[in-house]
Amino acid sequence: xxxxxxxxxxLFRKEGQNVTLSCEQNLNHDAMYWxxxxxxxxxxxxxxxQIVNDFQKGDIAEGYSxxxxxxxxFPLTVTSAQKNPTAFYLCASIKNTEAFFGQGTRLTxx
Amino acid sequence: xxxxxxxxxxxxxxxxxxxxxxxxxxxxxxxxxxxYVQSPGxxxxxxxxxxxxDTLVQGIKGFEAEFKRSQSSFNxxxxxxxxxxxxxxxxxxxxxxxxxxxxxxxILRVKS
Numbered sequence: 477x478x479x480x481x482x483x484x485x486x487l488f489r490k491e492g493q494n495v496t497l498s499c500e501q502n503l504n505h506d507a508m509y510w511x512x513x514x515x516x517x518x519x520x521x522x523x524x525x526q527i528v529n530d531f532q533k534g535d536i537a538e539g540y541s542x543x544x545x546x547x548x549x550f551p552l553t554v555t556s557a558q559k560n561p562t563a564f565y566l567c568a569s570i571k572n573t574e575a576f577f578g579q580g581t582r583l584t585x586x
Numbered sequence: 587x588x589x590x591x592x593x594x595x596x597x598x599x600x601x602x603x604x605x606x607x608x609x610x611x612x613x614x615x616x617x618x619x620x621x622y623v624q625s626p627g628x629x630x631x632x633x634x635x636x637x638x639x640d641t642l643v644q645g646i647k648g649f650e651a652e653f654k655r656s657q658s659s660f661n662x663x664x665x666x667x668x669x670x671x672x673x674x675x676x677x678x679x680x681x682x683x684x685x686x687x688x689x690x691x692x693i694l695r696v697k698s
Contacts, residue, residue, distance in 0.1 A: 480629075507684055516595060518676060518688040519630075526683070534685070566629060570684045573618055573637070577629035 482578035499567035592689035609677030618680035
């Protein structure tokens with residue numbers, strides 16, 4: 477089955493550590509997106525990539541970094557510069573206005 | 587920048603009652619509008635979408651939504667709510683670059 481796979485589902489990290497969230501798709505989509513979800517704030521765009529080796533900042537990119545070396549993969553690194561990293565992170569791909577979402581990764585920083 | 591407003595953070599309805607979830611958007615051109623549903627700890631599932639044409643859109647699970655340009659609204663409705671409809675609902679508009687802009691979400695509780 478084609479889709480978006482995010483791993484791990486739950487992630488715990490100590491404050492000050494960088495952590496990388498995985499997002500893989502086998503839909504052959506060019507465009508991929510990372511959203512952060514916090515209660516009462518909906519989903520906010522962190523980074524997006526329309527094509528391999530290219531990506532753009534979204535609305536809340538500070539403290540995050542991404543890479544897009546392969547079409548299938550769009551990993552998100554939450555760096556120590558992100559002041560409040562505990563959140564639910566969703567990866568998506570979009571083609572022809574249709575969006576496909578992963579099941580999300582819940583990151584907790586202690 | 588585009589924005590989406592969902593004025594109701596929580597809504598509680600009785601099972602079998604009708605439901606309307608409100609959504610207002612700000613967008614200069616003809617909007618591409620979406621409603622998604624999310625169960626706790628899960629990804630988002632598309633309920634329905636509007637691009638053009640008939641302003642009343644039918645979706646999955648018995649949901650429908652009506653696009654009203656004059657009111658900049660895209661409210662979601664269901665005639666009879668089931669307990670399994672309890673979830674969080676997001677309205678979204680797609681802006682240039684295929685970026686989805688989401689509202690803050692409405693949490694639906696269904697009481698028996």
